[in-house]
Amino acid sequence: xxxxxxxxxxxxxxxxxxxxxxxxxxxxxxxxxxxxxxxCAIYIxxxxxxxxxRLDGYYMSGPFQKGTKQQGPQSPITPAQDxxxxxxxxxxxxxxxxxxxxxxxxxxxxxxxxxxxxxDGSLKLDGADSQEFFKLILKDTQTGFLADPIYGGNKDMxxxxxxxxxxxxxxxxxWIDKHNQRIPLPPxxxxxxxxxxx
Amino acid sequence: xxxxxxxxxxxxIGLGWTGSILANELTDAGLEVVAVERGPWRDTGTDFxxxxxxxxxxxxxxxxxxxxxxxxSVTFRNKTSETALPVRTWGAFMLGNGAGGxxxxxxPKPGGFSPPTLRSRAT
Numbered sequence: 001x002x003x004x005x006x007x008x009x010x011x012x013x014x015x016x017x018x019x020x021x022x023x024x025x026x027x028x029x030x031x032x033x034x035x036x037x038x039x040c041a042i043y044i045x046x047x048x049x050x051x052x053x054r055l056d057g058y059y060m061s062g063p064f065q066k067g068t069k070q071q072g073p074q075s076p077i078t079p080a081q082d083x084x085x086x087x088x089x090x091x092x093x094x095x096x097x098x099x100x101x102x103x104x105x106x107x108x109x110x111x112x113x114x115x116x117x118x119x120d121g122s123l124k125l126d127g128a129d130s131q132e133f134f135k136l137i138l139k140d141t142q143t144g145f146l147a148d149p150i151y152g153g154n155k156d157m158x159x160x161x162x163x164x165x166x167x168x169x170x171x172x173x174x175w176i177d178k179h180n181q182r183i184p185l186p187p188x189x190x191x192x193x194x195x196x197x198x
Numbered sequence: 199x200x201x202x203x204x205x206x207x208x209x210x211i212g213l214g215w216t217g218s219i220l221a222n223e224l225t226d227a228g229l230e231v232v233a234v235e236r237g238p239w240r241d242t243g244t245d246f247x248x249x250x251x252x253x254x255x256x257x258x259x260x261x262x263x264x265x266x267x268x269x270x271s272v273t274f275r276n277k278t279s280e281t282a283l284p285v286r287t288w289g290a291f292m293l294g295n296g297a298g299g300x301x302x303x304x305x306p307k308p309g310g311f312s313p314p315t316l317r318s319r320a321t
Contacts, residue, residue: 052260059267059286067283070276070290074283147255170248190250 008049009080010041013102014087018044018137020104024111025141032162033155035141043144043153044083044137053080079136086133089125090114149189160187206230214299237265237296245302261288263302265295 007015022035022044032038047053055078067074091102094114098106103114117123118134125133144153146160148168154160160167167187175183208224210217213235224231240246245263256262270293273282294300 055287057266057268057287059271059284061284065281065283068276068280071274071280071283071285072289073286143255143259148253151255168250168252170252190253 007045009053010045010048010083013091014083015041015045016104017087017090017102018083020106020111021115021137022141022144024108024115025138026145032158035145037155038145038158039149039153039155040141040144043147043151044140046152047140047144048080048083054078075132079140082128082133082136086125086128086130089128090118093123093125148191150191157187157189203232206232208232209234212236212299213297214294215301215304216299218298218301235297237294237299240297240302261292263295264288264300265293 010018019036019041022038022040024035026032026035026038026040028034028037035041051057058073060076062076064074064076094101094103094106097114098110103111106114114123115134118125118130121131123130144151145158147154149155149157157167159165164182165187166183166185168190169185169188172183175181207229208231210221210224210231210233213221213233217233217235221231221233240263251257267285267287271285272293274285275282292300292303294302
């Protein structure tokens with residue numbers, strides 16, 4: 001389990017915004033804890049601080065031009081850059097629209113209005129593409145929610161328990177012939193297993 | 199500095215899917231074969247360890263066993279009316295890296311009919 005020993009990439013202000021955002025994308029309900037308690041913001045922070053944030057390994061030489069959907073990502077902007085620019089612009093936009101309040105300080109229904117505005121592009125962000133940022137943070141939140149807990153999210157395997165996914169198991173020999181039956185075993189993560197000592 | 203390796207009958211450049219099959223056939227035929235592969239050696243215990251190969255973020259989303267586009271990529275377009283653009287990260291296809299190449303993500307399609315197919319014909 002990852003304990004948050006400080007943010008590695010996000011500033012405290014940015015972290016507050018991301019925590020508030022993931023809590024609206026995955027609200028706490030009978031299905032699972034909220035995105036924040038599941039560690040989705042920690043996951044995003046750790047990813048942005050590492051190779052994913054920089055798009056290490058991607059072909060990042062120019063020239064850049066927009067392509068078809070089939071031609072894949074064609075932007076020179078890395079996730080680390082996008083979050084930094086977009087989160088600042090988001091707070092500025094919120095302060096302008098909601099009497100000086102930053103995104104994290106809004107009421108839940110106001111946050112949902114803002115998120116919808118990003119999704120449909122009606123809320124403009126200075127220096128960032130609203131719809132692209134929305135897609136990015138949604139994808140990162142989902143990934144953090146469903147990835148192995150070693151990455152900071154999916155705390156206590158909350159998402160795997162929700163969907164009945166057995167996690168990092170590898171021996172399904174007893175189950176191969178049992179079609180359409182749920183495997184009644186609790187999920188295990190890469191770094192924890194009931195048979196291992198802590 | 200260039201090294202001169204011992205002479206062999208055949209030199210195969212690239213030990214991916216194709217190179218591995220070639221090497222297997224040629225050595226079966228009794229030839230001495232050396233393969234030169236740019237990427238790393240792959241070992242079952244380290245690269246396909248049962249304790250962490252289930253890590254979908256690492257292997258499926260971040261493509262750890264595949265060639266880094268920053269090292270080498272290709273351009274792509276569907277039609278000649280489009281401008282071919284660099285594949286900045288793999289999507290529809292992925293180029294392999296190391297022994298086994300892209301073979302690490304292929305699975306065979308078994309011949310014959312699966313039970314659901316046989317059942318639907320009978321009812």
